Amino acid sequence: MPDVHFSNLLIVVAAAFVAPLALGFFPRLRVPAIVVEILLGIIIGPSVLGWVTPDLPVSILALIGLSFLLFLAGLEIDVHRLRGRTLRVTATAFVVSFGIGIVAGLSLKGGGFVKSPLFIAIVLVSTSLGVIVPVLKDSDNIGSDFGQLVIAAASIADFGAIILLSLFFSGRGSTDTAGKLILLGAFALLVVLIALTIAGVERSRGLSRVLLRLQDTTAQIRVRGAFVLLIGFVAIAENVGLETILGAFAAGAVLSLIDRDQTMTHPEFRVKLEAAGFGIFIPVFFVTTGLHFDVNALFASVSTVVRIPLLLLALLIVRGVPALLYSPLIGRQKALVAGLLQATSLPFIVAATQIGVQIGVVTQASAAALIAAGLLSVIIFPAAGLSLLRRAGSARHMGAAAAKTPTAAMPVITVEDRQLCELGRARAQPV
Numbered sequence: 001m002p003d004v005h006f007s008n009l010l011i012v013v014a015a016a017f018v019a020p021l022a023l024g025f026f027p028r029l030r031v032p033a034i035v036v037e038i039l040l041g042i043i044i045g046p047s048v049l050g051w052v053t054p055d056l057p058v059s060i061l062a063l064i065g066l067s068f069l070l071f072l073a074g075l076e077i078d079v080h081r082l083r084g085r086t087l088r089v090t091a092t093a094f095v096v097s098f099g100i101g102i103v104a105g106l107s108l109k110g111g112g113f114v115k116s117p118l119f120i121a122i123v124l125v126s127t128s129l130g131v132i133v134p135v136l137k138d139s140d141n142i143g144s145d146f147g148q149l150v151i152a153a154a155s156i157a158d159f160g161a162i163i164l165l166s167l168f169f170s171g172r173g174s175t176d177t178a179g180k181l182i183l184l185g186a187f188a189l190l191v192v193l194i195a196l197t198i199a200g201v202e203r204s205r206g207l208s209r210v211l212l213r214l215q216d217t218t219a220q221i222r223v224r225g226a227f228v229l230l231i232g233f234v235a236i237a238e239n240v241g242l243e244t245i246l247g248a249f250a251a252g253a254v255l256s257l258i259d260r261d262q263t264m265t266h267p268e269f270r271v272k273l274e275a276a277g278f279g280i281f282i283p284v285f286f287v288t289t290g291l292h293f294d295v296n297a298l299f300a301s302v303s304t305v306v307r308i309p310l311l312l313l314a315l316l317i318v319r320g321v322p323a324l325l326y327s328p329l330i331g332r333q334k335a336l337v338a339g340l341l342q343a344t345s346l347p348f349i350v351a352a353t354q355i356g357v358q359i360g361v362v363t364q365a366s367a368a369a370l371i372a373a374g375l376l377s378v379i380i381f382p383a384a385g386l387s388l389l390r391r392a393g394s395a396r397h398m399g400a401a402a403a404k405t406p407t408a409a410m411p412v413i414t415v416e417d418r419q420l421c422e423l424g425r426a427r428a429q430p431v
Contacts, residue, residue, distance in 0.1 A: 009057045009284075012291075015040040016283030030383050032131055034286045034346065035375055041290015054291045058284070065285030067248040068277040069347055070162070071230045074252020075270065076129050077155045089329060090153040093322035094160055097125045100321060104314045113307050116361040119169055119352075123370060124311075124318040126161035126348035127154040128378065132341045135382045141389070146330045150338050153326075157319070159249070161348055166246045169355060183240050187250075190236065195254045198229075215269070223272050226255060245351050289350050289371070298368040307366065311373035316381070319343040333388065340385035346374035 019036040023029060044051045054062070101124040105117030114120050132154055141147040167180045201207060214221035230251045237247030259269065298304055316339075323339030330338070353370050356362035362370075 005055070006057055008052045008055050009061065011044060011052045012041075012058055012061075012284055012287045015044060015287050019283070019287075030386070032378055033283075034131075035378055037283055037286040038290040038293070038371070038375060041287040042293045042295060043290070044287075045291035045293065047293060047295035052291055054288055058288055058291075061281060061284040062288035063285075065277075065281035065283070065288075066351055067230060067234055067244065068281045069285060070245045070248035070351070071252040072274060072277050072282075073129050073158055073347070074249040074254075075256050075273070076133060076151070077159070077253050077256050085329070086149055086152050089325055090149065090156050093153060093325045094125065094156050096322040096325070097157070097318050098122075098160075098164075101125050101314075101318045104318055108307075108310065108314070111310075113303070113310065114366055115363065116356075119356055119361045120314075121318075122161055122164045122168070123349055123352050123356075124314055124345075125157055125164075126345045126352070127157040127319060127342050128345045128347055129154040129158050131344050131346065131378055132382065135341065135386065146334045146338070149326060149330060150341055153323075153338070153342060157342065158348065159253075161352075162243075162246050162249050165352055165355065166243045169359060169361060180242075183242055187237060187240055187242060187246070191233070191250050191254060194233075195258055198254075199258045220272065222269050223276065226269075226273055229255060243355065286350075292354075293371060294364045294368050297363075297365040298372065300365060304365045304369060307369035308372045308376070311369055312376050312380075315345060315373060315377050316340075316343045319345070337385045337388045340381045340388070344377050344381045346371075346378050349374040 016037055019040055020033040023031060023033055023036060043049055046053060052058070098121060101121030102117060104124060105114065105120035108114045108120060109117045129151070132150060136147045136150065163184070167184060211221055230248060233247035233251035233254070234244045235247070237250070238244050319342040320336075320339030323335050323342055324332075326335040326338055349370050353362060353367035357364060357367050
């Protein structure tokens with residue numbers, strides 16, 4: 001057995017525990033826990049205090065955490081929402097967003113800030129579905145037309161960014177685009193076949209009875225099955241020469257399609273998966289991201305620091321401007337809010353920059369600047385969007401109240417006034 005120590009892992013999981021606990025004492029501070037987790041990772045990591053180095057146990061759990069994060073992101077996709085006019089508008093907005101991203105990447109390369117304009121464009125078109133869904137839930141907009149449109153747009157952005165990254169910047173397998181397209185097609189076909197097989201097997205009454213009996217025992221059979229699906233798809237993606245994050249995302253999307261039990265025999269299934277992901281593995285990934293964050297490279301020069309606001313602005317333009325296409329569906333003001341929410345991105349940035357550094361298309365300094373811009377986007381854009389939503393709601397309430405309130409030109413006639421008028425008319429009548 002190799003010489004393995006758990007001291008580093010202990011500090012990492014302790015930091016993952018402290019992050020949401022500390023935020024719990026300040027409920028009005030609308031900062032996602034992942035921001036604090038990354039910041040704590042930076043503090044305890046080699047760049048600051050040097051308490052922790054990402055050794056084997058930490059790295060393995062962080063890798064599983066990344067896979068679980070993309071798995072749960074794929075699980076959020078609801079194919080039934082991606083249809084009709086919503087699909088056409090959000091897909092068009094994504095294409096426009098990618099075009100603007102290419103222009104932004106070329107501009108940043110012209111200024112000497114990045115190496116690959118295409119890589120930067122792919123990073124900039126992503127949206128953090130896992131961050132904006134809680135924001136929509138907390139603001140009671142998750143079931144509205146506005147909320148459904150934002151979720152659909154974020155789903156397309158997540159899926160499209162992962163496909164583009166696997167197509168152009170996978171560090172494995174064939175290096176030509178045609179070969180990658182063939183691999184993606186083969187992988188997609190395999191995913192469909194597996195999904196159809198699982199859906200067919202689940203219709204078996206005998207298997208359904210066994211699953212029902214074991215799902216809430218110590219077997220937790222449905223959770224184990226989901227974990228097999230996750231690891232299986234990750235292994236398939238790796239073996240065919242694609243990025244593992246594509247396999248994890250595809251596993252979540254497949255489970256979202258086949259997990260539609262109308263009898264509701266497992267209403268807590270997804271809650272259990274989220275508990276395993278966000279309670280164990282995913283926080284380790286974000287704290288470990290902080291451990292890898294190179295503060296020295298970020299502040300090595302003024303030009304590197306300047307990249308942070310430029311990349312943050314690029315995120316806002318690339319994802320925010322195309323949201324104006326939503327105006328005919330939800331109005332101009334809510335389209336602006338949708339643009340702010342779409343510009344929120346962090347998990348994909350973290351995953352993509354790790355791949356970019358490994359294959360040499362992005363430097364450590366640029367990777368640190370991208371992650372810093374992603375951190376700021378998570379802090380600033382959702383809060384700004386919620387503020388605009390509240391103002392819009394307040395304006396509607398005030399308008400409705402004003403419509404119901406009599407004005408000075410329309411005096412209020414009380415019951416007593418009517419009685420006096422009637423008495424005056426009665427006295428004026430001749431006897």
